[in-house]
Amino acid sequence: MEQPLILELAEWLSTPAGQYVQGWEQKQIDAMVSNVFGYHAIQIGLPQWDLLRANRIPYKGRTRVLFDTAAHADAAVVADPENLPFDTQSIDLLVLPHILETSAKPHQILREAERVLMPEGRVVISGFNPWSLWGASDRIPGLDPLLPVPAHLQVSLPRLKDWFKLLSFELDRGRFGCYAPPCNSQAWLDRWSFMDAAGDRWWPVCGAVYVVSAVKRVAGMTLVGPKWKTAKKRVQRQAVVTGRHSDLGL
Numbered sequence: 001m002e003q004p005l006i007l008e009l010a011e012w013l014s015t016p017a018g019q020y021v022q023g024w025e026q027k028q029i030d031a032m033v034s035n036v037f038g039y040h041a042i043q044i045g046l047p048q049w050d051l052l053r054a055n056r057i058p059y060k061g062r063t064r065v066l067f068d069t070a071a072h073a074d075a076a077v078v079a080d081p082e083n084l085p086f087d088t089q090s091i092d093l094l095v096l097p098h099i100l101e102t103s104a105k106p107h108q109i110l111r112e113a114e115r116v117l118m119p120e121g122r123v124v125i126s127g128f129n130p131w132s133l134w135g136a137s138d139r140i141p142g143l144d145p146l147l148p149v150p151a152h153l154q155v156s157l158p159r160l161k162d163w164f165k166l167l168s169f170e171l172d173r174g175r176f177g178c179y180a181p182p183c184n185s186q187a188w189l190d191r192w193s194f195m196d197a198a199g200d201r202w203w204p205v206c207g208a209v210y211v212v213s214a215v216k217r218v219a220g221m222t223l224v225g226p227k228w229k230t231a232k233k234r235v236q237r238q239a240v241v242t243g244r245h246s247d248l249g250l
Contacts, residue, residue, distance in 0.1 A: 006099070013046075036092065126209060127210055128147055175207075
């Protein structure tokens, strides 16, 4: 029986290339989740990798997927990413590390994320960039496939943005990273380390991986302020009509 992609990915993360990617993603996700508040934060998949360590939400959990039979003490919940075992609008922060591209139904996973998140809740997603040399390594003649996820399953950032628009997510921030040429040698990754600083400046969309953060927006929701605040009385002023609108930027 063929091993599920998520398990191949978990094994790949222990390789030099995987450690390179893991180190960069950890840094970005730490920054994105550190100031997210609420009561419940959940990481879906790869429970051996703690991507909630920088968050201060009181209840944090890491789940393992249904077919991951490995024992993970910190992953008490077994979850199908396409049918999450959480109540609607019950989660404040959801982290999805490479889960969309290891599923046959990535859009359904994103729908589930929208369902379980509270209004103004946040989802953080990481993925491989299919337009990078790493992402396309299985399509380039003479180059051995480097990633455990084939290019046709990788979810590009423009595609993910389209899904956000179809649902109720608003992209908050994101970054591409890991600009070293595709290789699985620690010595060569170290030699190419200068490419990370150069890549951010000169070719940001060519990074091997990306991390994005999006907020669930609910149409018509109004934030209510303290009751002791009273609205200031409006002062009616006579309108002045002119023939030009340059002062309004029109």
